[in-house]
Amino acid sequence: MPSQHFLTFFFFLLISCNTITSSSPPSSQKDDTFEFVRPMDRKLLGINKKEKLSHFKFYWHDIGSGKNQSSVMVVPPSLKLNSTTGFGLVNMIDNPLTLGPKLSSKLVGKSQGFYASACKDELDLLMAMNLAFIEGKYNGSSITILGRNPVFHKVREMPVIGGSGLFRFARGYAQASTYSFDLKSGDAVVEYNVYVFHY
Numbered sequence: 001m002p003s004q005h006f007l008t009f010f011f012f013l014l015i016s017c018n019t020i021t022s023s024s025p026p027s028s029q030k031d032d033t034f035e036f037v038r039p040m041d042r043k044l045l046g047i048n049k050k051e052k053l054s055h056f057k058f059y060w061h062d063i064g065s066g067k068n069q070s071s072v073m074v075v076p077p078s079l080k081l082n083s084t085t086g087f088g089l090v091n092m093i094d095n096p097l098t099l100g101p102k103l104s105s106k107l108v109g110k111s112q113g114f115y116a117s118a119c120k121d122e123l124d125l126l127m128a129m130n131l132a133f134i135e136g137k138y139n140g141s142s143i144t145i146l147g148r149n150p151v152f153h154k155v156r157e158m159p160v161i162g163g164s165g166l167f168r169f170a171r172g173y174a175q176a177s178t179y180s181f182d183l184k185s186g187d188a189v190v191e192y193n194v195y196v197f198h199y
């Protein structure tokens with residue numbers, strides 16, 4: 001039964017993740033006297049350097065149909081409210097991020113997460129996504145965005161609430177502006193400019 005195999009695999013993943021995390025604490029924490037919390041030397045985490053401010057620019061492709069579909073509705077809008085804004089709708093995304101506005105231009109990462117229609121009278125989306133980069137030294141690092149996206153505004157601003165890898169302790173903001181929108185397919189290309197402090 002495929003579903004059983006899937007469950008076994010999932011269970012294996014859970015166990016192996018547990019083993020990995022519990023058997024390899026950061027070397028800085030191998031201290032017998034350590035209990036719950038202690039002050040920390042910045043040097044041990046490599047954050048005694050000056051914080052950098054970087055500007056990233058790329059295009060975010062929301063593709064809701066066709067062979068390259070990357071955006072899928074997982075919760076339909078609330079029928080009870082019958083709002084014109086699709087209030088309650090949730091789309092799960094694994095949207096390509098490219099250097100140029102064309103989908104065929106260089107892939108620099110994926111935007112993984114979801115957006116949800118969170119306003120009853122205007123199309124405002126709640127965005128919750130991890131920008132998972134694959135480009136150069138940023139490969140494997142990610143930036144997390146959580147914010148409000150009123151999609152018909154020219155420029156929408158959303159907070160960068162953190163990150164991983166090279167973006168540990170990251171903070172900043174992203175500005176999104178729609179580059180193109182295909183009324184027929186619903187596909188959108190959005191320019192993102194992300195300003196972020198990181199080490």
Ligand SMILES: *[C@@H]1O[C@H](CO)[C@@H](O)[C@H](O)[C@H]1NC(C)=O
Nearest residue numbers: 078079080081082083084085
């Ligand atoms: C939803 O609203 C439309 C237009 O206002 C109306 O025609 C329709 O009957 C409504 N549907 C429900 C399920 O309330």
Ligand SMILES: *[C@@H]1O[C@H](CO)[C@@H](O)[C@H](O)[C@H]1NC(C)=O
Nearest residue numbers: 066067068096103104105107
């Ligand atoms: C799918 O994406 C690839 C590149 O990422 C592109 O070459 C191709 O034309 C796309 N296909 C469709 C149907 O959009």
Ligand SMILES: *[C@@H]1O[C@H](CO)[C@@H](O)[C@H](O)[C@H]1NC(C)=O
Nearest residue numbers: 133134135136137138139140
């Ligand atoms: C990014 O890192 C992964 C895992 O280390 C590697 O498999 C992949 O080839 C790298 N991608 C690029 C574009 O360098």
